[in-house]
Amino acid sequence: MSDVKEDQQEQQPREHSSARHADVAIIGAGPGGYSAALRSSELGKSVILIERDAVVGGTCLNRGCIPTKALITAVSAIGEAQHAQSLGINLELHGLDFGKLREHREHMVSTMTEGLSGLLKHRNIDVIQGEASIESVGTIHVTNESDTVEVTADDIIIATGSRPRPLPNLPFSHVILDSDHALTLDTFPSSAVIIGSGAIGLEFASLWNTAGCKVTLLARKDRVLSQWSKRSGVMLGRELKRQGVNVITKASCTGIDTGENLGATVHYTNGDGDNSSVEADVVLVAIGRDAATDADWFAKLGIETTDRGLISTDDLGQSSVRHIWAVGDITPGHQLAHRAFEQGITVAEAIAGLQPRPVNNDTIPQIVFSTPEAAAVGLTLQAAQDNDNYESVSETTIPLMSNARVLMTGQGGSLSVVTGCERSEPDTQLVLGAQIIGPHASEIIAEVEQLVGNHIALSDAARLIHPHPTFGEALGESLLKADGRPLHVR
Known part of the structure; x- marks a missing residue:
């Protein structure tokens, strides 16, 4: 009872x-x-x-990783279809069904x-x-x-x-969007200005650009991904420009004019200190959280x-x-x-x-699901050189266009591996970090995480066999080169 x-x-x-x-x-x-x-x-x-x-x-x-990657994965089919046409596969895009998306x-x-x-x-x-x-x-x-x-x-x-962090004195609105609001739009905008060049800004830039949106991206520093190595930021910025994203570096937003159903005009100063402006349907502010x-x-x-x-x-x-x-x-x-x-x-x-x-x-991977993808783990060359625990630090870089599978995708990119010795063991080179710009970088970086986190000697890492032909084979080639035994690259 x-x-x-x-x-x-x-x-x-x-x-x-x-x-x-x-x-x-x-x-x-x-x-x-x-x-x-x-x-x-x-x-x-x-x-x-x-x-x-x-x-x-x-x-x-609910509002970040899963919904954005669901849309990015779906819309990436457009880019694949466009590339397929250059290979002799004739496809037609009949538009996007936003309801189904x-x-x-x-x-x-x-x-x-x-x-x-x-x-x-x-x-x-x-x-x-x-x-x-x-x-x-x-x-x-x-x-x-x-x-x-x-x-x-x-x-x-x-x-x-x-x-999401708003711009000073410019609260979010129906036109000035944060990433949460941008995900709830019923349709993709026909034009957009993205303020910020970190992971969120770059992912939306690739997503909207692939879907046919005219995208202008304002980067405050001299490159996108300014916290990464200069090589990686320049490489990704170049690839985005090649795909049609208007990347403007050294740009600082000075104001945004908005009107009811009239879109927005973004005012900014460029690297020379000149005042400029760009108009768009919406503005995505992605300057941090x-x-x-x-x-x-x-x-x-x-x-x-x-x-x-x-x-x-x-x-x-x-x-x-x-x-x-x-x-x-x-x-x-x-x-x-x-x-x-x-x-x-x-x-x-x-x-x-x-x-x-x-x-x-140092073993936490960073990933940007842009096109191409960007991934990094461990120390950059500069960070390793500034760290008193390491000596004999160097960086080895290979172009990913030397990889057959990457070449098949029509994308570009690079892979850089940072190596060095702990001062307590000056005779043993270790893998200290890596940065990858290219297709499937998000999957390849997991292997580097294991090498960095487990303090694997470079000589042992370079002996690991990568199946052929795969995207991951590029990592094996970069490790061989870092170990002084390059085969397919100089």
Whole structure:
């Protein structure tokens, strides 16, 4: 009889405050939050996962990685068809069915988020929907439309993520878009100005350009991907220009004029200090993302943050307040889903007392799903030269047009490998990093990550056999050249 009463109580809507306790409570169900939840549950901890959105997955699954790559993958068929015509395969493009494209994007998102929801349920992770605030160490208030829940936990993990950064004094609007809004457009714009030349800006530039949009991209520095090596940035910028993207470097936006249903005029200064302007249907602002740490309770708790609002942590993710941890975009480092995912696992294991290795930022790949793709891991030549731990540092570069499979795609690119010796072992050359511009760079970089992360000697790496003919064979050739044994390249 008591079981029946409990079931009846659970079926009633919660209208008043309630209380729940767990070993670990996590605020934010993006990659950092849900990986921490899954690993903590696997280690025998009771877990409460709190998410403000109606579905789990965070920006990555709902508004970032998954929907953008779904569209990029779909639209890439246009570029492939255009290249096929030059090979004697006659195809006709009868336009884009935006309804089906939208359904495809939404289906990919729902497939991933529903799968994640099922996994969390299977692991007995208690998911609460609502806005969370930490009232004191160990206590979280969660509010939603129908209830207020007080959650207590021995350890709290903050994974609140980030949001698109607007231009100073120019808020987002129906014409000045952030990446979230750009993904919800019913059609692709016929013309667009993209301000920013990082991963998000470059991916939208390739996506819209391939779909027939006239794209102008404003890069503040002398090249796109200014945080990467100059060679990589120049190479990718050249390839984008070859495909029709108007890339303007050393450009600083000075203002944007907008009107109702009239598009926008973007004013900017060029490298010579001259004033110029360009008109377009929409403007995408992709100048970075700000950490979601501006809620009052962060300051009240005394959590130490940087000037950019990022939470300072120790090597394992614990903040300046004991038993409060942070992962993902709110911590210093690359704002990448796979980094957050690994941080979540590390924090969960640290809480469980397993003493895991800290996340190594040098082994976190960076990928841009542009056309061609860009991928990097480890140290650039300059970073390796500036690092006192290494000596005999050098960079080896090969053009990817020497690779048969790349040549077949009609794309260009390059592959650079950075090598050097640790000062403690001056006779052993190691693979320290690599940067790739070319087709399938996102897949090839995973092998380099293994070489860098496992401190594989260059002589051993160069002996690994790559199947022929493949895109990955270019990496094998670059390693041979770095080892002083070039075969197909000079």
